[in-house]
Amino acid sequence: MTAARDDTHDPALASWVDSANHPDTDFPIQNLPYGRFRRKGTDEPWRIGVAIGDEVLDLRLAAELCPWGDPVLELLTPLAAGDLAAFMALGRPAWQTLRAALSRALSADSIQGAFLESCLVQQVDVQLSLPCEIGDYTDFYTSIHHATAVGGLFRPDNPLLPNYQWVPIGYHGRSSSIVVSGKSLRRPMGQIKLPDAAEPVLRASRRLDFELELGALIGSDNDLGHPVAMAQAEDHLFGLVLFNDWSARDIQPWEYQPLGPFISKNFGSTLSPWVVTMQALAPFRRPFKRPAGHPQPLPYLDSEANRSAGAIDIDVEVWLQTLRMKKAGHPGDRLSGSNYSEAAYWTLAQLVAHHTVGGCNLRTGDLLGTGTLSGPAPGQGGSLLELCGGGKTPLTLSTGEQRTFLEDGDTVILRGACAAEDARRIGFGDCRGTVLPSVD
Amino acid sequence: MTAARDDTHDPALASWVDSANHPDTDFPIQNLPYGRFRRKGTDEPWRIGVAIGDEVLDLRLAAELCPWGDPVLELLTPLAAGDLAAFMALGRPAWQTLRAALSRALSADSIQGAFLESCLVQQVDVQLSLPCEIGDYTDFYTSIHHATAVGGLFRPDNPLLPNYQWVPIGYHGRSSSIVVSGKSLRRPMGQIKLPDAAEPVLRASRRLDFELELGALIGSDNDLGHPVAMAQAEDHLFGLVLFNDWSARDIQPWEYQPLGPFISKNFGSTLSPWVVTMQALAPFRRPFKRPAGHPQPLPYLDSEANRSAGAIDIDVEVWLQTLRMKKAGHPGDRLSGSNYSEAAYWTLAQLVAHHTVGGCNLRTGDLLGTGTLSGPAPGQGGSLLELCGGGKTPLTLSTGEQRTFLEDGDTVILRGACAAEDARRIGFGDCRGTVLPSVD
Numbered sequence: 001m002t003a004a005r006d007d008t009h010d011p012a013l014a015s016w017v018d019s020a021n022h023p024d025t026d027f028p029i030q031n032l033p034y035g036r037f038r039r040k041g042t043d044e045p046w047r048i049g050v051a052i053g054d055e056v057l058d059l060r061l062a063a064e065l066c067p068w069g070d071p072v073l074e075l076l077t078p079l080a081a082g083d084l085a086a087f088m089a090l091g092r093p094a095w096q097t098l099r100a101a102l103s104r105a106l107s108a109d110s111i112q113g114a115f116l117e118s119c120l121v122q123q124v125d126v127q128l129s130l131p132c133e134i135g136d137y138t139d140f141y142t143s144i145h146h147a148t149a150v151g152g153l154f155r156p157d158n159p160l161l162p163n164y165q166w167v168p169i170g171y172h173g174r175s176s177s178i179v180v181s182g183k184s185l186r187r188p189m190g191q192i193k194l195p196d197a198a199e200p201v202l203r204a205s206r207r208l209d210f211e212l213e214l215g216a217l218i219g220s221d222n223d224l225g226h227p228v229a230m231a232q233a234e235d236h237l238f239g240l241v242l243f244n245d246w247s248a249r250d251i252q253p254w255e256y257q258p259l260g261p262f263i264s265k266n267f268g269s270t271l272s273p274w275v276v277t278m279q280a281l282a283p284f285r286r287p288f289k290r291p292a293g294h295p296q297p298l299p300y301l302d303s304e305a306n307r308s309a310g311a312i313d314i315d316v317e318v319w320l321q322t323l324r325m326k327k328a329g330h331p332g333d334r335l336s337g338s339n340y341s342e343a344a345y346w347t348l349a350q351l352v353a354h355h356t357v358g359g360c361n362l363r364t365g366d367l368l369g370t371g372t373l374s375g376p377a378p379g380q381g382g383s384l385l386e387l388c389g390g391g392k393t394p395l396t397l398s399t400g401e402q403r404t405f406l407e408d409g410d411t412v413i414l415r416g417a418c419a420a421e422d423a424r425r426i427g428f429g430d431c432r433g434t435v436l437p438s439v440d
Numbered sequence: 441m442t443a444a445r446d447d448t449h450d451p452a453l454a455s456w457v458d459s460a461n462h463p464d465t466d467f468p469i470q471n472l473p474y475g476r477f478r479r480k481g482t483d484e485p486w487r488i489g490v491a492i493g494d495e496v497l498d499l500r501l502a503a504e505l506c507p508w509g510d511p512v513l514e515l516l517t518p519l520a521a522g523d524l525a526a527f528m529a530l531g532r533p534a535w536q537t538l539r540a541a542l543s544r545a546l547s548a549d550s551i552q553g554a555f556l557e558s559c560l561v562q563q564v565d566v567q568l569s570l571p572c573e574i575g576d577y578t579d580f581y582t583s584i585h586h587a588t589a590v591g592g593l594f595r596p597d598n599p600l601l602p603n604y605q606w607v608p609i610g611y612h613g614r615s616s617s618i619v620v621s622g623k624s625l626r627r628p629m630g631q632i633k634l635p636d637a638a639e640p641v642l643r644a645s646r647r648l649d650f651e652l653e654l655g656a657l658i659g660s661d662n663d664l665g666h667p668v669a670m671a672q673a674e675d676h677l678f679g680l681v682l683f684n685d686w687s688a689r690d691i692q693p694w695e696y697q698p699l700g701p702f703i704s705k706n707f708g709s710t711l712s713p714w715v716v717t718m719q720a721l722a723p724f725r726r727p728f729k730r731p732a733g734h735p736q737p738l739p740y741l742d743s744e745a746n747r748s749a750g751a752i753d754i755d756v757e758v759w760l761q762t763l764r765m766k767k768a769g770h771p772g773d774r775l776s777g778s779n780y781s782e783a784a785y786w787t788l789a790q791l792v793a794h795h796t797v798g799g800c801n802l803r804t805g806d807l808l809g810t811g812t813l814s815g816p817a818p819g820q821g822g823s824l825l826e827l828c829g830g831g832k833t834p835l836t837l838s839t840g841e842q843r844t845f846l847e848d849g850d851t852v853i854l855r856g857a858c859a860a861e862d863a864r865r866i867g868f869g870d871c872r873g874t875v876l877p878s879v880d
Binding site: 135136139141151154161163166167169170171172173174175176177179185186188189190191193199200201202224225226227248251254255256257258259260261262263264266267268295298299300354355357358359360361362363366436439 | 575576579581591594601603606607609610611612613614615616617619625626628629630631633639640641642664665666667688691694695696697698699700701702703704706707708735738739740794795797798799800801802803806876879
């Protein structure tokens with residue numbers, strides 16, 4: 001079910017793009033994530049590019065100016081037209097073929113380098129958009145540590161509901177308000193009912209929070225009425241992004257019974273612009289095991305391949321830069337971090353198999369959120385709700401400022417990276433968003 | 441906030457299309473709903489048409505073959521190109537202008553009739569699709585009778601949750617699996633945990649149900665971060681359709697805590713093909729009142745216009761045609777019916793104002809479901825769950841067959857119509873779907 005390692009993963013592979021060889025870059029030649037961009041200050045149509053070191057390889061120019069073989073040129077056609085989704089719909093063999101071609105073209109000894117040099121644009125000179133139009137967005141709840149911690153705040157004597165170990169719990173989210181990293185979001189207004197109040201009031205949220213998540217973008221689709229089996233589940237996954245599912249913790253408890261969160265979530269979510277492909281993540285696949293004493297998944301959620309390599313070793317972390325820090329040129333404080341393979345109780349393949357088991361069709365550009373990726377240890381909470389014990393224990397920042405929830409002007413930055421002894425480190429770039437005051 | 445009545449609503453207005461003057465037609469000249477069609481047996485690009493009597497006025501041909509003034513021709517341009525959404529995005533003045541022009545052109549004394557006769561195609565000769573691409577889909581829960589009845593099955597001593605009278609409860613639904621009337625849907629598989637079982641099993645749903653709803657399609661959008669006030673809420677509504685939100689009642693109870701329904705809903709929903717515009721519904725607006733003793737809505741959900749005319753008098757009903765009936769040429773039994781103005785505890789304007797209060801952006805083509813429109817009286821339940829007391833009291837059909845939930849081969853048909861003393865009756869056409877066996 002998982003992409004095998006190949007030459008494109010060779011940790012010794014270097015690029016003729018110097019900045020891609022820097023040990024700290026998120027975008028070495030082993031990564032090659034896709035994004036949608038245009039040159040800053042222009043309103044040219046969006047183009048598709050591949051991040052390489054500090055640069056973007058402009059695939060429109062690359063298709064025009066560089067000699068490619070026929071099959072590769074055909075794969076580049078939708079990308080040259082600015083349509084990442086059309087490429088995502090082509091399926092895994094297409095993704096692998098183009099990855100291999102781009103890897104060769106960007107490698108240090110490539111004869112194509114001379115043609116491609118003029119196809120590079122500095123990342124600092126581009127504006128990025130969402131990588132594609134997002135279709136349906138589903139948010140899951142895959143961290144048992146998050147589910148237990150949050151459940152414990154609502155139900156101290158019964159933190160984890162009995163369905164959790166059987167059902168990959170998820171719900172449909174709001175697509176229209178998903179924005180790309182860098183776009184600010186307004187603090188939402190909403191109905192809030194305080195515990196000691198007789199009636200709710202409309203006011204701005206005072207318990208605004210982030211959620212540290214990964215998002216999976218669907219590549220090839222499945223037909224309505226045709227469930228996807230575990231063995232084929234990962235064939236439908238194009239790649240991963242970072243995802244901040246902002247949440248208003250004081251709106252949620254009043255509204256969420258019986259149909260789930262709504263206004264507390266749909267005011268905005270932030271996506272990182274570079275899609276790290278499943279192929280790039282191949283060296284970081286890990287065995288996936290249920291904790292001792294937990295029931296085995298039902299057969300439709302189980303496979304040998306999922307047990308042997310269903311997990312992905314991705315370190316994720318969240319940083320906070322207050323307005324005061326920003327003004328002082330301070331990059332922000334690291335608030336917490338966890339590892340996807342330790343946080344997740346359900347794998348991506350299981351999410352796809354469960355989502356489609358009733359016949360639901362996934363379409364190219366659909367987004368599956370993992371849910372908040374809290375780790376097992378204290379301090380690995382993926383939300384302020386968890387890090388501050390439901391608002392009771394403030395965090396003290398390096399500036400002396402304190403937070404239980406987010407304040408206006410705060411910037412939240414998610415980061416993610418994969419590292420392994422036998423592989424080149426790859427990263428996701430930043431996923432950042434700033435809180436604007438409410439319209440109140 | 442509501443469209444005023446004008447000449448297009450004159451009940452005495454007749455059309456040169458004879459079948460539009462039949463008293464039983466859903467589509468007299470006072471209606472003029474939009475749909476997307478192509479001629480049966482062709483794969484021509486989808487066209488936009490207006491239903492009139494038993495015919496469809498092909499707006500592509502009409503734009504080409506009939507003389508129109510400049511402003512009307514401009515409004516017809518996106519429609520002639522098959523793009524209803526582009527027209528929906530133009531906003532209410534555009535919708536009113538074209539409605540007036542089409543009403544004049546189709547009226548009995550129109551000089552345009554000679555040009556338009558060749559632009560008609562029989563409805564029996566066309567295939568219909570979804571009227572536009574559906575963006576985000578939100579389902580509300582606006583019938584207090586449904587909420588109380590269903591809540592009573594889950595929580596006999598606490599049927600209606602305390603937030604219900606304050607919050608227009610809603611949740612995000614699945615867009616990809618919304619299909620047009622006439623498309624069959626497979627009975628879903630899903631995890632089901634019986635009350636006396638220790639563990640869940642994967643099997644086909646045995647408690648498959650319909651939900652009798654109306655859907656509102658968003659016309660003009662609002663920007664992210666900019667709530668829509670009550671006074672402007674209806675400006676964003678293009679029109680209404682019938683909507684069957686199929687539900688698997690045995691999957692739902694096991695999965696829905698804590699984030700809401702998922703597999704129990706996302707296997708499919710059925711939309712009627714003809715969009716009845718808010719302008720066509722103007723004669724059927726009614727005062728909207730809270731029941732005695734209920735709290736008044738918070739100010740952001742209240743307006744004088746909403747109180748005086750927020751409700752819409754639409755009779756909705758559900759019919760069931762079993763496979764045996766179908767084979768015998770029997771049109772099916774009417775199972776139940778209710779009136780939208782009596783069923784709904786929240787108006788459409790309140791749904792828009794609440795949906796956007798936190799800043800969420802509604803986009804052209806988004807769908808708001810009303811939730812199951814159960815009326816106050818016994819026998820007015822909008823689902824089998826209610827009509828059969830949670831599966832305990834079977835319905836006996838006119839053929840002697842019994843049902844507590846749907847069986848394979850059953851066809852569910854929703855219908856809706858508006859009637860008033862001083863207005864011509866208008867209808868919604870059928871919204872039908874047949875249950876196929878599971879893939880099991």
